[in-house]
Amino acid sequence: MSDITISIARDFTKTPGARLKTDGEYSGEEFREKFLDPLFNDPKDARTIEIILDGVEGYATSFLDEAFGGLARKYGKERCLKRLQFTSVEDPLLTEEITSYISESNG
């Protein structure tokens, strides 16, 4: 059971965009700054975060990499892998994909 739940479709958008805010609306950067950065700013914060990936039209790789890979590059991959849990019923392979972006980041 996680401490915090974020549903991308419910809390952010059903139509995620690309990587950066300069690319257009609903970018990975925007999502990360709005929802994830505030939860990672405090180094002592150890709450688990469940990210629900269902309910959207789809995800570009650039969105996922910037949102979660970018988080790992900023705060460290171990910390991200420890605190983040992903739920994706519609596309189970998404979880694996995001985990790879976090693991492969130089954080």
Next chain:
Amino acid sequence: MKKLSRKGKLLNLKHAAKSNKRRLIHNLKKRIKLRLEHEENRAQNLSEYRKVWWNKETKEIVIEAPENFSVIDNAREMLNFFNQFRRYEKQKYKIFFDMSKVKQITGDAIVYMLASFDWHRKKYGHLHIRGNSPSDEGCKELFHCSGFFKYMHTVVPIDKTRKDVLQLTYSDNVKPNLASEVINFAKIHLKLENRSQAKAIYRTIIECMSNTKNHAYEKGNINPLWYLMAIYYQSRNEIHFTFFDSGLGIPTTIRRDKLEHITEKVSQFVKKISKGIHITSDSDLIVSALNGEFRTSTALEHRGKGLPAIKQCCDNKDIDDLIIVSRQGYVNLQGKNDLLPTNLLGTIISWKIRRIIPEVNNE
């Protein structure tokens, strides 16, 4: 010889000056006349593309469109056709596009035509073209409903639409809402029940838009346009998507190592002095980018996933018939690659989706 007086010498000089002036003017007129005739003859002379002629009555070049008006199915002839257009338009001739003999027309050709006009108008500041519609009723109807005429001065009604055509649209930004509209179009016509197919289309479109925004054009370009269109073919139960950007082309913008840079320069030099070929062909470069061989122009390790993601959708059979045409490269992931004789302006990414009918067990 009789010696001339001073007055006589002066008169001679004046006469000589007048005579010289007359001769100069006469020669100039003759040169101008010859030049005009030469220009006319050059226009009249049939070039390597034998469907170009000079219309004396309207004083414009007529360029006949290929019967198979499709870049992905008939790349070489179409490139030739557009090269003729660019050549004569650059020289400020008026041009008439004769599309009467077109028997097959696809979305990629319509998109490419509009983008070519747009590019030409922005680069040279002028565009003098007229044209007609295909005689074939099906082609004519599709052409009129494509959305092409919304962006032209025309007598064709611009509000003509068809439910099976997602009209040509363009932008310079990533538009998630538009990608969502495309998904809805696919869901309505193909009754998509397979969620992974819908997500694959969405991913492909967003990746294409993002690539155009970030990589396709030279840095500092304030208007990195992309164009998008989709057509549903009921007879084949498939939708054909076309995405296009008139940027520098994938082989130009991707990251290459020093050896590839050198071989490209060498092959360009060889090409200038003879009919040389690219040692690393444009098709090879596109395939390499699709395979994720660290081709991102940013040189950052976590980048360069866009094209491989699109290829993954094709490998998973969520999208079909993925064809990428860029510069001289023609890559057909489910067919044969080709090396085109001249450059395509920009990059075309074309793919299809077919309805996956779930199997029913009759037990």
